[in-house]
Amino acid sequence: MHTKLINDQLRAGIRNGGGAILAILIFGTVGYMQLEGWGALDAFYMTVITISTVGITEVHPLSDAGRMFTSLLIFGGVGVMAYSLGRFAEFMFQRSVTNVLGRRSMMKKIASMKQHIIICGYGRTGTRLVSEMMSAGKPFVVIDDNEDAAKRMDQLGIPHIPGDATEEETLEQANLQQAESLVAALGTDADNLFLTLTASGLSSELRIIARVHDPDNTRKFHKAGASRVVSPISTGVNQITQLLTRPYVVDLVELVASDKSIALEVIEHEIGDNSTMLNQSLAEARVRQTLGALVIAVKHNDGTTAFDPGPEMRLRLGDTLVAIRQPDESDQSI
Template sequence: MNVSYILGLFLVFLVALIGGFVAKKLKFQPIIGYIIAGIVSSAILPIEKTRVQELAEFGSILLLFSIGLELSIEQFRSFFRRVLVSSTIQIIIVSIILFFVLKLFTVSNVTALVLSLGFSLSSTAVVVKMLFDRGESETIHGKIMTAWVLVQDLAVVPIMIILPLFASGAENIWLTSSIAIIKALSVIVVAFILGKSVVPYLIHKVAEMNSRELLLLTAVSLAVGTAAGVAYLGISPALGAFIAGFVISESQENHAVFTETRPLRDLFVALFFVTLGFFITPQLIIANIGKIVLISAILMVIKFLVTIFVSYLLKFKGKTMVVSSIGLAQVGEFAFIIFSSASILGIISPEDSAVGIAIGLLTLIISPFLYSKSYIFWKFLRSKFNIFSSLDRNLLEETSFSNHIIILGYGRVGSWVGKALIDQAIPFVVVDFNQQVVNECINYGINAIYGDPSENEVLDVVNIQLAKAVVIAIPDRISQESIITHIQTISPNTRIISRVHLDEDYEKLKNLKVDKLVQPEFEAATSIIKNILVTMGKGKDEVNKSIKSIRLSHAKI
């Protein structure tokens, strides 16, 4: 093997390590560090880029395979219809608007179409990380955003199908398109049939052998084999890997397969994104800096406004509508794969691909900062326009609640509290931002109001001043802080009991002088500890003493 090739491979992994480390320190996604590392290294290091890029293409195959593996209809079944419709409409509208915007920058029709399709997609990795970092994964807007980007991941299927058509130069584009679509649908149907019968059986039999090596080899063979098979049909090999992953996701062993393939995927994905950075030279950035910044700003504004519009039409309201729209305003990692594939196929120039990647990279860097200000921006919009309030105006009627309990959020925690109150015949009212939950409560004779519990207006409707206590069962700290502050302002004598998720959230809410904070994970730990001590033969007094000591330590956090 050529020594320069081995040296180049070593240097790529080295700069990926450095870029990933810096990105981690700055709390960015690793892919941002990888791409920037590629930009810097391409100008100063002697890397044989062509051969390394060929190997990096394997990274895109494994990336799409693992994304397909993580997809599950069950993840967004409760929002499936609305999110499927809204996400699809958003992609179409954003693509059309951005197409004409890009034409203003003297871009060719085909290039404008490819770039606009890529720009219409949002980043699964960034959205999931932003939600996790803020403890908002289980909120309504968190679930909607997650479902939204997962539907967009599925949208890459038709996009990758039509890409080769632009490179074919076919005179009868409709005939060529029809043939390509029939081929793709045939592959999907065959994959679905195999996914319900052959593949789960094969994976299960391999898993029964208790060999991690064989499970890994089986998974990679399925990914690469499917990629190679569809490539012969003129379909993107990366798309084939995505379909293979989606098929395996329906098997019982999908989590084990994901665990085994993830290290290999991460290795080659780092290689892939570093090589993407090779094409974004410092000279190209300097020459196009104005265009990159301007288009980045325009596309983020367009995506925000279109998502607001679509969300409003489909009955998403208030904070959910605004926060979700800001969180989905960036360009996703799938766009980079689309641009790279289009460049390899000769559909767009390497320079246009590089500019597109640079624009997407800038939105990824900006997005977490904008999302951190999303609540402030929502409150500003709410103060100016009534459509940004989540409260149904029909519910603004005088209520006779008094000496009651208010439960904010009727999910897993809130519903158990409600059941206990029903058993004790204690009056209570529920406020939840899930219309289905509210309807179910009403059907069971439970007083319930649809609205965002973090909106002051909503809280005022349920007579906080006359309530005995408020139970805050929603999970995100930002909303909790807003609710607590409002209650303490208008009804300082009302008792507040709040759940809390993270240790840092516990400390911040404790500073607000909340009457009682309950951390489900901590309570689970104390229950486990108690059972272990009893199992080990410890006496009741000794067990209680140990639990008391642990609670005192936790209170000092």
């Protein structure tokens, strides 16, 4: 807030100085035209060389009145120029210091992040992801080497790292070892594939979600270490197919996902070492009372998923419960 106040004051100083310079130029031009009978161009040029004190010879010989006018113009013009240039230099210095300190503060914040999302690419996909992460309150950092994108993120206060996301050094600056997931949303499949290889090599535990333009490349991404591969083409075709075959189901899912007034959300709960649900059946674990949620699937540690599990299903270490609940209900201690 204090920095913003200083910047506003400096901008006001620059505006006032610019207005004063314009007034001096008009005053000098009109004065020479009236006193010496010069044309507008000669009068303007004489005014410029006078207030800038460059020492160039007079355009035309001056009368006594013209010399007096020139003297007054020098005193007034030099003062105005000194003030304006001083405010401009002060503004540029303050801006540089603010950028350096702001960048340092942002990098410090990124270095302290844990279980965050790394979004590589601030294009159409990246901007939508950022909006969703901000709405969900999920910590994230964006990597993009585009200068215009960096300026937009600076203005919006989005934590970001300007650089090549495929470089190990850039990923390490994003605190990759502490990240929960990485989204590869660069411009081409080749860049996303190389990014996936680099990221999976740096952290084998990292969940990598890669966007692929050509669905035929999906297998390559899985081999490179991607946990999930998303193809806009395949997703679009699947959605159209569902709209044609099961339109009411799609309408219901989209309504729940998009309408913020509907108090319903899907949650994931992992069964850890300290969970009271460990080695218990769903009936014994009393999930509905404990989590305040209805279990719709259980993802086992071996990668298989049991949908609509029965009450007799026993929960093992590493299992993940997928459930739906009212978001205003607070989680209870497990």
